[in-house]
Amino acid sequence: MSAARRSSASFPSAARVELGRTQLRRNLGHATATIRRKRLATVGELADWEELREAGRVIKDRTMRSLDRHLEEFERAFTAAGGEVHWARDADEANAITVAIALRHGATEVVKVKSLTTDEIGLNDALAAAGVDAIETDFAELILQLDGDWSSHILVPAIHRNRTEIRDLFRRTIGDAELTDDPSQLAETARRHLRERFLRARVGISGANFAVAETGSLVVLESEGNGRMCTTLPNVLISVVGIEKLVPRWEDLEVFLQLLPRSSTGERMNPYTSVWSGPVEGDGPREMHVILLDNGRTRVLADAVGRQALHCIRCSACLNVCPVYERTGGHAYGSIYPGPIGAILTPQLEGIDHAPSLPFASSLCGACEEACPVKIEIPRVLVHLRGKAPKPRAERRAFAALAWAFADRRRYERGQRLARLGRGLGRLGPLRGWTASRELPQVPDTSFRDWWRDRGA
Amino acid sequence: MTAAREEILGAVREAMRGASPEYGPRPSGYHVAGQGDAVALFAERVAEYRASVVRAAEHDVASVVERLVTGTLAVPDGLPGAWLPATVEPVREPIGVDVLDRVDAVITGCALAIAETGTIVLDAGPAQGARALTLVPDHHLCIVHASQVVHSVPEAIRALGAAVRERRAPITFISGPSATSDIELERVEGVHGPRRLDVIVAE
Secondary structure (H helix, E strand, O other), X not given: OOOOEOOOOOHHHHHHHHHOOHHHHHHHHHHHHHHHHHHHHHHHOOOOHHHHHHHHHHHXXXXXXXXXXXXXXXXXXXXXXXXXXXXXXXHHHHHHHHHHHHHHOOOOEEEEOOOHHHHHOOHHHHHHHOOOEEEEOOHHHHHHHHHOOOOOOOOOOOOOOOHHHHHHHHHHOOOOOOOOOOHHHXXXXXXXXXXXXXXXXXXXXXXXXXXXXXXXXXXXXEOOOHHHHHHHOOOEEEEEEEHHHEEOOHHHHHHHXXXXXXXXXXXXXXXXXXXXXXXXXXXXXXXXXXXXXXXOHHHHHOOOOHHHHHHOOOOOHHHHHOHHHHHHOOHHHOEOOOHHHHHHXXXXXXXXXXXXXXXXOOOOOOHHHHHOOOOOOHHHXXXXXXXXXXXXXXXXXXXXXHHHHHOOHHHHHHHHXXXXXXXXXXXXXXXXXXXXXXXXXXXXXXXXXXXXXXXXX | OHHHHHHHXXXXXXXXXXXXXXXXXXXXXXXXXXXXXXXXXXXXXXHHOOOEEEEEOHHHHHHHHHHHOOOEEEXXXXXXXXXXXXXXXXXEOOOOHHHHOOOOEEEEOOOEEEOOOOEEEEOOOOOOOOHHHHOOOOEEEEEEEHHHEEOOHHHHHHHHHHHHHHHOOOEEEEOOOOEEOOOOOOOEEOOOOOOEEEEEEEO
């Protein structure tokens, strides 16, 4: 199975299984509603939120246009500061580089910051195969690792587990028999379990939320302090960074350090953000490595419509507002990247043939695009990918036309009006095969957009 | 290794061929400077993270510190002696992590603080110490001078530019004590970083 995929089951069949899990649905409903509420409150505090979103979008768009230059600049700056930059075309290359560094330092265990990118490349398995134990130190990731489970949400990966399940797991693994299900007791258990491992670790592994080209800086946002531990205490630090994480200038962080925490946890700021720009005498790791990872990203970049998926800053706001995600949970997507962003990112990273059902895991309601802090047009990319998915030619053509219509609002509205005039025409012509087994949707007499505009006038 | 580098850079160039290198002006529509009483806002926002905040006259700092900590106190180089009460036992740099793991608390200054987000920022400058100092002990006491409080995130980032460019300084943004919401989204203070954060605003 390819890297970003966890399961080869199609979305509809995996979703059917997940929909039967009542605990999961209850936990998820509560979690997504809570984060949605917090996010709206903290976003509402900023009068310039829309300007910040536009700035985020423009910075990402501009970065991609000269990405080669920014990558070279990052390499120059980080190297000049005494760090080492490696390049990896795919998961195997990135894993091999990491394993070689760990073995060179005689490490039998490494401590890890939560990182979707290292999940994507299957780094823990590669380290295990070389006899190196990779310890996940984020609280939720630790829970999943102890239980052999996997993430269902980008921000809160163990959100499908409740406190009683976690208590039972800890009693079996790292806690004692008297442990209760009080969250602060559970957190204390994890603290004690990991503290000695932090203090003795020789090698730390991280991803990065951002990499600043100009200054050769890496940036990690987190809450618990495990990220600070992993990036400060070991002698050696290895960071696996997707090439899309670059931003050109230091000042670009003034936009993203506002957009990301508020969109992600709904906090004004996450508890800890760490920035490092190469080794510093007497403070932190003496040896620093960055592995710049492609693993399908340049292929995504080559698609003029789909490349905006690379602008994603992994906040998970689109998961929390998605009616499909809220009901199925993250596992149904069978992907490291679940939810609406996963539905456009995974099929592109892996190739559409590996995840043909994901672009259909959406009702195209548009809530994801409105929540996205960097304004990724997720519905437009979904429809674009539907047009590329393996399926009968007529259907492919219909979705290609839809994608064209979605690309421009006026076109879309004109199309809606045309559809009202042409109701029933779909039963003839090239779509005959498709409509034979499906009801063509009723097109209302007035579109929502028309209604809204008339109401306002 | 160079093969991978050349191949990735080549693929990036090929993918973006025909796209104009820069599209649209650099964004500038968002706010940079804030308005209002930054120090009051800072104190209010820090407190919302369940950190304690005390506003004190500069010459009263030592007596506030005395109220907040007892026992051994890790002290970074450059910390003004006037901030330390006679009742604590200072442990000075360099301090190994094993010792840090056992001290009762650490006291530091900061590079600046951000009012809007209730954030203190360290840049490894004087009175701040190496990063482990403010991470390993369970109690962090941070002295913020009122003149160090800026209003917004953009003001803070711009003020930190020189430290990153000229000193390649590691930067740490701290907003409240360590926390997790991983269990049913219930916030729990203190997982791996200091479980207690006290901020003294000296004016």
